[in-house]
Amino acid sequence: MTETDIERDVDEAQTAALELAKLSDGDRSAALREIADAIEARTDEILTENETDVEEGERLLEEGEYTQALVDRLKLSESKIESIAEMVRSVAEQEDPLGKTLAARELDEDLELYKVAVPIGVVGTVFESRPDALVQIAALALKSGNAVILKGGSEALHSNRILFEIIEEAAADAGIPDGWAQHVEAREDIDALLEMDDAIDLLMPRGSSAFVSYIQDNTSIPVLGHTEGICHVYVDDEADLSMAEDIAYDAKVQYPAVCNAVETLLVHEDVADAFLPAIADRYETAGVEIRGDEATREIVDVAAATEADWDTEYGDLVVSIRVVDSLETAIDHVTTHGSKHTESIVTEDADRASTFMRSIDSASVFHNASTRFADGYRFGLGAEVGISTGKIHARGPVGLEGLTTYKYHLEGDGQLVATYAGEDARPFSHEELDAEWSPGRLSDE
Amino acid sequence: MTETDIERDVDEAQTAALELAKLSDGDRSAALREIADAIEARTDEILTENETDVEEGERLLEEGEYTQALVDRLKLSESKIESIAEMVRSVAEQEDPLGKTLAARELDEDLELYKVAVPIGVVGTVFESRPDALVQIAALALKSGNAVILKGGSEALHSNRILFEIIEEAAADAGIPDGWAQHVEAREDIDALLEMDDAIDLLMPRGSSAFVSYIQDNTSIPVLGHTEGICHVYVDDEADLSMAEDIAYDAKVQYPAVCNAVETLLVHEDVADAFLPAIADRYETAGVEIRGDEATREIVDVAAATEADWDTEYGDLVVSIRVVDSLETAIDHVTTHGSKHTESIVTEDADRASTFMRSIDSASVFHNASTRFADGYRFGLGAEVGISTGKIHARGPVGLEGLTTYKYHLEGDGQLVATYAGEDARPFSHEELDAEWSPGRLSDE
Structure with missing residues (x-):
């Protein structure tokens, strides 16, 4: 059996992962700072390679294959490169996600169990x-002691190649084991990766929800990612309507392209007459297209x-916008149509808030706050690894902790299970x- | 599209799960106690149905299709039924795995984030x-607020049917929402379950490692389970050899059929002469067949x-048994041949223990203790849900916590993201x- 290039890459990553797991946070963070310095020092090279991608992008834009937004996102500048280096330094400054003892228990005298955080x-x-x-993901992986397989969009191929080369060289100079990061360029290799459940412990796809679903449906490797974000704001009959208006506006207008923006407002029928004209007015001023159910259209003139x-x-x-006759109907609507991402209830009644929050199976459920708060930075998680709409391992905005798992360390003194079994257990x-x-804790005592 | 029976069952479970999540620990535990009482009260019915399974099992034993061990495991008695009821009561007594605030953070004045444990x-x-x-799994699911689909072995069909009926009735009497537990009888339905990734949040297969691997390879639902348990004991050159002998013996002989029993001893060459004859002697007395590498066979006469x-x-x-020339070779052997389950190093040298424990990527890594300690009960996790050889979500012996996930609750006072963005953020x-x-925490202040 001949090993393909991609299998060899992943093998190398597996070997490196075991070495990486033994490095200290000091080692990993120092390497990140070297990477940041190298990125800054090699700005000209990065800009040259990026220019190749941008030129190709502009050619495809003219041919109608790319959008202007895609070409804009591709484009680097000196100041953007500086902010990328700063981002790497900020990851280095994060608290060490590894090595922490998550729980410790004495099983018996001189028999101590430790649950210790380790990389995945x-x-x-x-x-x-x-x-x-590419830089952000590599930095998060290195900080959390994980080996990483990086497959970026082909539109950024030349930029990714030079950035990967810089990261690889700077990390090697800093003593990080070779092979910890692998750059995969071919689209076809994605399907090969999906098969490697013996070697890859976690997949983190980013992109359209169709793409993330494709990954989920075609691998038995655990997947951390988010598909759709169909978020709701429910305006209760006990809501402070001025607050509800501000929240509904912020949740939609502040940044409509992101997954935690609201898509559907649910409005209790008792406050619909008072609430809808005001919010419709503000939405229309902001250029928001409103689509209402029948009851909504009896109050405001919308599609x-x-x-x-x-x-x-x-x-x-x-x-x-949908008008609902009760809190229960609102909950049913969210359960039926939501994507388990983020929902918010606006109400002054704590019991009704509690019912909403406990009844809805979404990663984030808010009371009197905009859905847009569902974000790793705002949540104070430090660096954001991603957002998960799955329920296993990590849910909602995921910090570096999401790239860790744990191991049990048992320190004994020769204990046997036979001693704890049978009649005289x-x-x-x-x-x-x-x-x-700490190693050899017991012998130090 | 017509819904199949199994789809309807799982739909019902999904609906029930949302109701179940809102019950208190008191409600869930009271239902468990009612189930325990009902099992005891209906002992005769259970024994009658069990007799049907046992008779069929004995017929197939005669035909050579079943083993005696299988028939023995099938057989219930009055005292076994009593201990099943006691097990249910002990699950009821466990600490509530739900509702706990796992972390809390003030994002800003009157804007508070809570990470709350919820059922999966x-x-x-x-x-x-x-x-x-069947009873154990249903009890663990109910205690942790999860709806559960139960598919037992067909050999126990009549016993499972009556036990399920008793559980369902007693739970309903105690106010648990209908449909929270579903009994699936047909082998073919397993494949249907594997497809239902929109409705089933977690799969817990038990059985042969071939069966668990089959499940893992044929579903995109997260799987909690263990495949192989190829566990190692490494006897270091700094080992207390009498301790090493006891541990190697206990790890193999105390209960050889289980996944945390040792399969391979790795012995440092410097102590092989002193260690091998003694352990070989004890193993042979206990009827253990030894298979050694060449170096082992130069010292003891084994296959x-x-x-x-x-x-x-x-x-x-x-x-x-394999003789190794160094700690590093032992680590390499475990990395190459192990199943990431449980390994133990016997050594008096804390640094060498630390190297072994940090270098090996197994769920449980022990120092001077038998591998047989890798078990939820011995670890003090309370009820054991299973053992996981995966690295995501839960690893090693898994307690009730493994059947929970979390949700973020944000309590605000009308905060908008716009306030925290842009120039004057x-x-x-x-x-x-x-x-x-607690619901409405802020309004109470």
Whole structure:
């Protein structure tokens, strides 16, 4: 059996992962700072390679294959490169996600169990055509001690190549084991990666929800990512309507292209007459297209929503509005049409807020706040690894912790299970310990 | 599109899961106690149905299709039923895995983020032919607020049917929402379950490692389970050899059929002469078949190990032994042949223990203790949900916590993201809070 290039790359990453796991946070962070310096020092090279991508992008723009937005995202400048280097330094400054003792328990005298945070191993990533994406993902992987397979968009190929080369060289100079990062260029290799469930521990795809769904449906490797963001704001009959108006406006207009923007407003019928004209007015001034159900259209003059609207992530200045007869109907609507991402209730009634928050199975459920707060930076998680709409391992905005798992370390003194089994079984003490794992803890005592 | 029976079952479970998530621990535990009482009260019915399974099992035993061990595992008695009821009561007594605030952070004044433990949702389980398995899994699911799909072995069909009926009725009497538990009888339905990634949040297969691998390879639903347990004990040149002998013996002989029993001993060459004759003697007295590499066979008279032995989970009184020239070779062997389950180093040298424990990517890595300690009960996790050889979500022995995930609850006062963006962005405070989420916390102040 001949090994393909991609199999060899992933093998190397697996070997490097074991070495990487043993480095200290000091080593990993120092390497990140060297990477940041190297990126700044080699700005001219990066700009030259980026120019090749941008020229090709502009050619394809003229041919109608690319959008202006895509070409704009591709383009680097001296100041953008500086901010990429700064981003790498800020990842270096984050608290060490590894080595922490997450729990410690005495099982018996001189038999101590420690649950210790460790890297996941090998993380496979597929991401969009923004040259800063490769650097950000590599930095997060290195900080968390994971080997990483990087597959960027082909539109940014030359930019990605030079950035990868710089990262690889600077990391090697700083003593990071060779092979910890692998750059994959061919689109076809994605399908090969999806098969490598023995070697890749986690996949992090970014991109359209169709793309993320494709990945999820075609691999048995665990996937961390988000598909759709169909978020709701429910304006309760006990809402402060001026607050509701501000939240509904912010959640839609502040940045409509992102996954935590609201797509559907649900409005209690008792406040619809008072609420709808005011919010419709503000939305229309901001250029938001409104699609309402029948009850909404009796109050404000807007286009008709179809059933499909309730299941649509517009990602744009479009909002659908439905008038509901109760809190329960609002909850049912979110359960039926939502994507388990982020929902908000506006109400002055704590019990109604509690019912909404406990009944809805979404990663983030807010009371009197804009859905746009669902974000790793705003949540104070430090660097954001991604947003997960899955429920296993990590949910909602995910920080560096999402790139870690744990291991059990048991420190003993020759204990045997036979002692704790059978008729005269010795009992376990099972007492929580307030201690960090350190090698040979028991012999030091 | 017509819905199949299995789709309808899973739909019902999904609906019930949302209701179940809102019940208190008191409600769930009271239902568990009612289930325990009902099991005891209906002992005769259970024994009658069990007799049907056992008779059929004995017929197939005669025909050579079943083993005696399988028939023995099937058989219930009055005292076994009593201990099943006791097990359900002990699950009821466990600490509530839900509702806990896992982290709390002030984002800004009157803007508070809570990370709250919640059930996963719908858990699909496929398990072996022991009638107590159905009860145990249903009890763990109910305690953790999850709806559960139960598919047991067909050999226990009549026993499972009556036990399921009793559980369903007692839970309904105690006010648990209908549909929270679903009993699936047909083998063909397993493949249908594997497709339902929109409805089932987690799969927990138990059984042979071939079966668990089949499940993993044929679904995009996250899987919690363990495949192989190829565990190692490494006897270092700095080992206390009498301790090493006891550990190697306990790890193999105390219960050889289980996944945390040792399969391969790795012995440092400097202590091989002193260690091997003594352990070989004890193993042989206990009826353990030893297969050694060449260096081992120069010291003790045992059968020759082949390459295949290093990759084999015997699950029986068989052990393979390899003499290694260094700690590093031992680590390489475990990395190449291990199954990331449990390994133990015996050494008096703390640095060498640390190197071993940090270098090996297994769920449990022990120092001077038997591999057999890798178990939820011994670890003090309370009820054991299963053992995971995956690295995502839960690793090693998994307690009730493994059946939970989390949700973010944000309590605000009308905050907008626009306030925290742009030129005059208001800064976040991001201070850790020592507080539990309670509905309407802010309005109470």
